[in-house]
Amino acid sequence: MTDDPFALFDLWYAAARASEPNDTNAMALATADAGGRPSVRMVLLKGRSPEGFVFYTNRESRKAGDLDANPHAALLFHWKSQRQQIRIEGAISRVTDAESDAYFASRGRDSQLGAWASDQSRPLADRAIFEARFAEFQAKFDGQDVPRPPHWGGYRVTPDRIEFWQDRAHRLHERRVFTRTADGWTEGLLYP
Structure with a gap:
């Protein structure tokens, strides 16, 4: 067992990639608005480094508004075939324009066009309107x-x-928790 939470994440993530049938990188993203009202949705992990876990979205969406108002979030990975989950809590920051540009360039063309066509999270009167916008782009x-x-x-x-x-x-689960300190990480166990 490792005492580095990032190394342990990488081990579990690699095992899940080998066994999960779909979207191993899917994670629930929980946010709260300025008034503390929570919201959760699925997003995709697109990068992991010692600095943290990266996802991409429309910065005019509801989730982005939540993150601007309250720059803290929680992530949850759940891999049913592994019978494991990882919960992550922390501060939010925007990645650099260069990082966003590089990832955007790696996306499929239709996904790129969809980013232009979608007013994410806003009301849509008819699907045909979105499809027409997509055709325009x-x-x-x-x-x-x-x-x-x-x-x-x-x-x-x-x-x-x-x-x-x-x-x-028998629901006698194992829970290991890592908490960041000024000197690195402390590790402990939690009752199931």
Whole structure:
């Protein structure tokens, strides 16, 4: 066993990639608005480094508004086939424009166009309106690279707490928690 939560995350993530049938990188992102009202949705992990866990979104979406008002979030990975989950809590920051540009350039063209066409989280009167907007951006960028929209980019959750949960028989689960300190990480156990 390791005493480095990032190394342990990498071990569990690699095992999940080998066994989970879909979207191993799917994680629940929990936010709260300025008034403390919570919201949760699934997003995809797109990067992990010692600085934290990265996902990308429309920065005019509801989740982005929550993150601007309350720059703290929680993530949850749940891998049913592994019978494991990892909970991550920490501060939010925006990734650099260069990081956002690099990731955006790696996306499929239709995903890039969708980022331009979608007013994410806003009301949509009819699906045909969105499809028409998508067609407009297809025409606008025909024959050229699709640039990253100025309203689209990444966020990084820099963890101050990471909990590893392993299912055990009779609900006698194992829970290891790592808490960031000024000198690194402390580790402990939690009752199931």
